[in-house]
Amino acid sequence: MFRFLFDFDTWQELSESLTKNKIRTIITMIGVWWGILLLIALLGSARGIENKFNVQFGDYATNSVFIWGQSTSMPFKGYQEGRAPRLKYSHLDKINNNVQGIKFLIPRNQRQSQIVRGVLSSGFGVIGDFPLLDKVQKKNLTSGRFINQNDIEYTKKVAVISKDAYEQLFEKDENAIGEYIEIDDINYKVIGVFKQGNFDFGGQIHIPFTTFQKVYNQGDNIGWIMVTGKDGYDILQIEKDVKLTLKNLNFVHPDDNRAFGSFNLGELFKRFEGFLLGMQFLTWFVGIATLIAGVFAIGNILLITVKERTKEIGIRRAIGATPFEIKRQIVLEAVILTVVAGIFGIISGGWILMAVDSAFGQGPDSVLVNASVSIFIVFVSLIILVVFGSLIGLIPATRATIIKPIDALREE
Amino acid sequence: MLKIKKLHKSYKMGDSSLHVLKGIDLNIEKGEMVAIMGSSGSGKSTLLNIIGILDEHDSGEYSLDDVEIKNLNEKLAAQYRNKFLGFVFQSFNLINFKNAVENVALPLYYQGLGRKERLEKAMFHLEKVGLKDWAKHLPSELSGGQKQRVAIARALASEPKLLLADEPTGALDSTTSTEIMQFLQQLNDEGRTLLIVTHETDIANMCKRIVKLKDGIVMQDKNIKQVRP
Numbered sequence: 161m162f163r164f165l166f167d168f169d170t171w172q173e174l175s176e177s178l179t180k181n182k183i184r185t186i187i188t189m190i191g192v193w194w195g196i197l198l199l200i201a202l203l204g205s206a207r208g209i210e211n212k213f214n215v216q217f218g219d220y221a222t223n224s225v226f227i228w229g230q231s232t233s234m235p236f237k238g239y240q241e242g243r244a245p246r247l248k249y250s251h252l253d254k255i256n257n258n259v260q261g262i263k264f265l266i267p268r269n270q271r272q273s274q275i276v277r278g279v280l281s282s283g284f285g286v287i288g289d290f291p292l293l294d295k296v297q298k299k300n301l302t303s304g305r306f307i308n309q310n311d312i313e314y315t316k317k318v319a320v321i322s323k324d325a326y327e328q329l330f331e332k333d334e335n336a337i338g339e340y341i342e343i344d345d346i347n348y349k350v351i352g353v354f355k356q357g358n359f360d361f362g363g364q365i366h367i368p369f370t371t372f373q374k375v376y377n378q379g380d381n382i383g384w385i386m387v388t389g390k391d392g393y394d395i396l397q398i399e400k401d402v403k404l405t406l407k408n409l410n411f412v413h414p415d416d417n418r419a420f421g422s423f424n425l426g427e428l429f430k431r432f433e434g435f436l437l438g439m440q441f442l443t444w445f446v447g448i449a450t451l452i453a454g455v456f457a458i459g460n461i462l463l464i465t466v467k468e469r470t471k472e473i474g475i476r477r478a479i480g481a482t483p484f485e486i487k488r489q490i491v492l493e494a495v496i497l498t499v500v501a502g503i504f505g506i507i508s509g510g511w512i513l514m515a516v517d518s519a520f521g522q523g524p525d526s527v528l529v530n531a532s533v534s535i536f537i538v539f540v541s542l543i544i545l546v547v548f549g550s551l552i553g554l555i556p557a558t559r560a561t562i563i564k565p566i567d568a569l570r571e572e
Numbered sequence: 573m574l575k576i577k578k579l580h581k582s583y584k585m586g587d588s589s590l591h592v593l594k595g596i597d598l599n600i601e602k603g604e605m606v607a608i609m610g611s612s613g614s615g616k617s618t619l620l621n622i623i624g625i626l627d628e629h630d631s632g633e634y635s636l637d638d639v640e641i642k643n644l645n646e647k648l649a650a651q652y653r654n655k656f657l658g659f660v661f662q663s664f665n666l667i668n669f670k671n672a673v674e675n676v677a678l679p680l681y682y683q684g685l686g687r688k689e690r691l692e693k694a695m696f697h698l699e700k701v702g703l704k705d706w707a708k709h710l711p712s713e714l715s716g717g718q719k720q721r722v723a724i725a726r727a728l729a730s731e732p733k734l735l736l737a738d739e740p741t742g743a744l745d746s747t748t749s750t751e752i753m754q755f756l757q758q759l760n761d762e763g764r765t766l767l768i769v770t771h772e773t774d775i776a777n778m779c780k781r782i783v784k785l786k787d788g789i790v791m792q793d794k795n796i797k798q799v800r801p
Contacts, residue, residue, distance in 0.1 A: 168687050169674075176669040475665045478626065480654025480682040480730065482647045561646070566626040569665065 164488065174493055177465065188461040189501035191454030196502045196541055199447025200509025200533055205516055206443050208531030210436050215529050223391075223426035224296060225399040227406070228384035230421045236413035245410035245419050247382040254409060255385075259401040261393030264296050267382040269372045275365065276342040277329040284325055284364040286343055288372025296388050304337045304352030311351075311368040318371075319343065320352040322364035343367070346375060395426030452548065458497050459552035462490060466556040473560050474568020483561035490560055494553025495546055502545040506538055573765060574600040574623070574734060579632035581618055592618045594788035595632070600734075600767065605760040605798075607776035608769045610785035617738070619785065620769050624657055624736050625649050637733050654682055658727030662739035664719040666711040672722045673698055673707040679730040697725040701755065717748035724755065728764075735759070737768045741775055750801050753778045757800070774799075 164170050178185050229245045252265055269288040274281060293299070294306045302323065311318050319341060321329070330336050340347045348367060356364070372378065387402055389395045403420050406412070412419040466473070473486055513531050520527040581593040592615045600606055610616040621627035622634065625641060634641045636656050644652065658679075659665075666675045677694035685693070698707055701721040711719055720740060727735055737756070741749035753775060760766050760780075768779060776782050777799045784792040 167681075169681055180669065471665070472667055475667060476678070476682075477650060478624070478653060478659050478665075479679040479726065480650050482650040482682070484647065485682060564626070566621050569626070569661070 164485075165492075170489070170492070173489060174496060177469070177493060178497070181465075184461060185497070188458050189497060189504070191457035192451065192498050192501035192545070193454070193505040193508070195447065195451035195454040196505030196545070197509040197512065198450050199443070199541060200506055200538075201512040201516070202443040202447055203440075203537060204509070204513040204531045204533045205528060206436070206439050207533065208513075208517070208521060208528030209439070211529040211531075212526065213432060213436065222429040223389045223393075223395045225387050225389075225395055225402075225422055225424045225426060226384055227387065227399070227402060227420055227422045229406075229410075230418055232412055232416050233418040234413040234416045236416070237411045239411055245406070245412055247385060247406070248380045248409075249382055250380055251406065251409050252382075252385070255402055255405050258405045259398060261390045261398050262387055262402075263390045264292055264386070264388040266290060266292050266296060266386040266388075267369065267384075268293075268386065269369065269376070269378055269381075269383045271376065271383075273344050273365075275325065275329060277340070280329050282325070282328045284322075286365045286367060286372070288369040288378075289366045290369050293366070293386075296386060299352075300355040302353050302355055304350070306352055306354075307366060307368050312370050315370040315374050316368055317346060317348045318351045318368065319348040320354060320366040321350055323353060323355050325364045326353050344375070389426065395424060399424055448544070451544065454501070455498055455545075455548040455552050458494055458501075458549070459555050462494055462497075462553065462556040463559060466490065466560045469560075470563055470568045473563065474565045477565035478569060486561055487554075487557040490557035491550050491553035494556070495549040498545045498549030498552075499542065502542060506541065509533075573602045573637055574598070574767075575633065575635045576623075577633040579619075579622065579634060580630045581615075581622060581627070582630060592788055593622075593629070596785075596788075596790055598783065598790065598793075600765065602733075602765055603760070603763050605757070605766045605780045606768070607779035607782045608767065608785065609771060609773075609776050609782055611771065613787075614785040615788040616769050616785050620736060620738055620767075623734075623767065624659060625653050650682075654679055654730055656733045658730060658732035658735045660720070660723050660727050660735065660737040660740045662742040664711070664716075664723045664743070666719060666722060666726075668711050671708050671710050672703060672714065672725075675711070675722055676725045676729050679726060683730060694725070694729055697728050698722070700728070701725045715748075716744050717751060720744065720748075720752055721755065724752075724759075728759075733765065735764055735766045737766065739770055740768060741770070741772070749775065754801055757798070 227247075229247050231244045232239070232241050235241045247267070249267060252267060256262060256265055267290070271286055272283060273286045275284050289307055290312060291306060291308050299306050299320070301320075304320070306320055307318065310316070321336070321341070326336050329341060330339070336350045336353055339350050341350060342348075343365065385402075387398060389398045399422055403422065404414060406420055407414055407416065410419070476486060477483075513533070516528070517531045521529060521531055576596055576598040579593055579596040580591075582589045582591040596615075596619060608616050608619065618627065622629050625644065628643075636652070639652070639656075641652065667678065670678070673691060673694045676698055677690040680690040680693055695704065695707060698704055701724055703718060703721055703725070706714060706718060711722070714722065724740075740756070741752055744752065756766055756768070757778060766779075768775070770776055777796065778801070779796070780798050781795045782792070783790060
């Protein structure tokens, strides 16, 4: 059945009927070309925005919420308003026991310090951290390692510093690992250098949590906590539950919304994801709708062509062409038209994406990152084109075979 | 070879119907050269279309080479046309974007022959009609007589049992007409069966038998002495 595809005459006839009226053929193809171009350009741009978004949030466990103490706004159980509730290290177990769906609960302490190395000095945020942080907020280490359990247990004076800090405290290409820096007059050994992500709040220098506790005399106090939810748990609910537990432990009125501050990354992320999903849906919708309009234009033109070729079709049938052979030829024309137009559309869509990428996709502050479409999408579009092309080709093809050969021959 | 018995055909024209063929009886043996004559409206074109399996009869019998032609679907009709019949039209009906040899090869394409074999056969028939040197020319570059000879070559290409010619000289001047008729006579001499529809007495006289139609019936059916130019 598909042997005809390898026959020279099939393609000769195809090129004859398509090149007989070049302008019409080209105008016909513009519809499909434009449709697929839009689809590719829009999908690619949407992908670019999504990529950008992923880069922004990439290193984070995104279903996280940050909670810290502020000050109470209601008097409760004999306590005056305006009191500052403290987060305590000893509360963590209770939170873990009371609240369902917590994957990680990470306490952090933070302060602003002067860092000195030889004659160089600079102010940075210093954070006391557990090794667990690396799980939630993947540290992109360029050299060395992150804090480990050993550092915690022996309250070692070690520091993991950001690339920013490294550049300010070290000479270019100088090896930082094993070198010492002074944080508030105490020497720390540098064990790792990391590249900052977009959501690294506050700190450029990480030291072991226990070291921070001891050096700065924090006792049981914690600056703030990071809570990460398990999959399938609503991060908003977790935030509520954690806050309620904290209010209980600190004798804060349950309706006091100002006592604890928070930033819910998961909620923000969800909203963004919804936006991206909507954008993608719109893109597919607009692209495919345009494509369908283009394919219909091709069907329309082929219908006119068939009318013009009535006599030729009559001759063919008089000398022995079966209706199927006639149909096959016209459907093939439709498919070739759509696919060729589609391939041009994909190529020019690619060019547009390249232009978009070089205009908006460069540098750290770019609107989008790597605007592109996958081979899979290109493949799917081609399949869609072939399917649409054959379906629309059936209309003129059927029309061509409805005409009786005798009527076709009579037509002058 | 061709047997027609009590053939009827009518066309619906709105509410009324037009009875075109009112019981035609006709037998043609192998090797005959028959002219069908009649004025317009006599039903000769309708008869030719039915014989050519381009149209269907209402009642009566029609068989071609002992195969009954009745209630054929389009696919079978196309195959029978290809196998049994060769058509020559008044207006040549060549496909104008194909050159001479490709036009001749077209019936063979629908027979499913490979390209090489097709073109070889087509060349052979083109040589027979004396147009070997014009094989690569498009129909628009050929004269009327040449076009008709290409059309005859195309009709012969599928080695049909019966060659049907509908006013084959209708669009040609008298000299060329004679040439074409001479050529058709030559084909008949080689043993081919020909059926020629014409309204010109000169042309009819060059055949071996004349069947005259009038108002849908056979008025006269006689063998004549063939005129050889």
